[in-house]
Amino acid sequence: MGLGRHKLIVLVLGLSITVLLYLLLPSGQPEEGDRKAEVPRSDPQSNMNITVRTATLTGDWPTFYREAIPRNALEGAERFSVLLLHGQIFSSKTWEDLGTLNILAEHGYRAVAIDLPGYGESLRAQPMSTEKGRTDYLLQVMESLGTRQPVLISPSMSGLFSLPLLLQHPDRLRGFVPIAPVGTKSFKPEQYKQIQVPSLIVYGTLDTNLGSQSLESLQLLPNHTLSPLEGGGHACYLDRPEEFHAALLMFLSKLS
Template sequence: MAVPKDSYLLLTIVFVGLGFYYLCSRSVPAPPMDMGIVDMHRQHADILGDVPGPSLDGMEMLRNPKSGPIVDHNIKGPIYNFDIPGLTEGWITLSDKKRIYKISVTPLKEVEGTRPPILLLHASQYNPYAWVETGLLFKLRDNGFKAVAVDIPGYHIARNLPKLTTESEYLTFLSDIIEFEHIQNCVIIAPEMATDFVMPLLKSREDLIQSVVIVSPLHEFNFSAIMNTRVKTLLMTGEFESFELKRYTSPNIEHIIIPLSANFFFVENSVEFNKLIMQFLNGLVIHGHGIAGKENDL
């Protein structure tokens, strides 16, 4: 019995469709954090509500600048409503009365040794929630560090605030945060464009910081500015970053080049990044000086 030509056409369409589905399913990136990532995404989706466009999967939620919650900056309460031990959220009031969002962690148990507080800034494509998603805030909490991740004016949650563009504005912004949070002698972790914010501190207010971690600075970054600093500095760059031509070294600088990585390795290769960060920070712990977490309150 002859088979109708329409049947061959239908079978062809079915097989092509199955093949396309298979290829697409294999291309979805695996999330870098095994525990709690589904709940975090569900929580994020609850905030956003019915947002038009395709659903966001894995780290795509962080890469999309429009995926941050739309926030009325007059609110005083939480945004994400975390129900996670040691993790809290709130707002910082700057000297000009503007308010920025923050996510903080506090150790769940006391540990020996004195640990510096950690201040985390974010890259242009992300917001403070990135440090939750990548797991670094939990690593800090579990290793006895107090930490606060803050939003930057002009981006995401604080998108309605004017962007900071001058060194004096950068200096005032970070000085306000350090004073408000009582985290003098802190370590600042600054990726990508946020590296510009720490330079005024290195030039004129070294007394406010113990150390800085500069991650994938912008291509026009002036490396000579950090070569003579007295502040202990960790410079982290990816092997495939276009300016990466040599290893920068000085008595106070440690330069780590991440193999097979570009400039967003702190998100896309967060497991290795977190490991290196914790190695560096644990080297700053002063042992035999009381219990961590007693000096600074976030």
């Protein structure tokens, strides 16, 4: 009887110690707020953790954005930021679905894609009606995001935002990647010739409209590289994503 009572006491004591250790050890689970703000993802090939976030910038123009951040960026060692705009029938989700955000983050860049005013999930923001308004808007977004001299990727319609910024505030950009942007004819050849920002001019060889038209003006940029995507249409990055990503990463590596 005494021996049985002794075994019972030992068993209860062992269970108590186990429960106590379980409660004291960290669970490894994120806080509730962290789960809502970001979703960590890992690339199976590089084993680099990538944090993906979505949020809305407050201010005069509420702007929805998506970003992918590599682990080293969270530790304060990121290369630089890449800011992605979009065409008229697209949004920031286009770059997520294409894999561009994750690919950039896998290579050490902070990648941020925004929904321009009146598009995607930025519907509460009124569309910009003036060149100055569009320029001020991008400057505010860059300031709010904390992007120091980003590389700006600008397809099609978003040229109405990016070109005035490039030509009026070239010091605010580390690099420029126009993809058949709208509005190139609104500026004089002399304006392009004065810009020293490294530029990667991307266009689809089948885009005989905006692709060839914008190329005529963009080639006046002194520090440019051409990247024709064979067989690509107007949205050539969708038609030839592998070639587009390869050209983009090569360009970015030269800016590091």
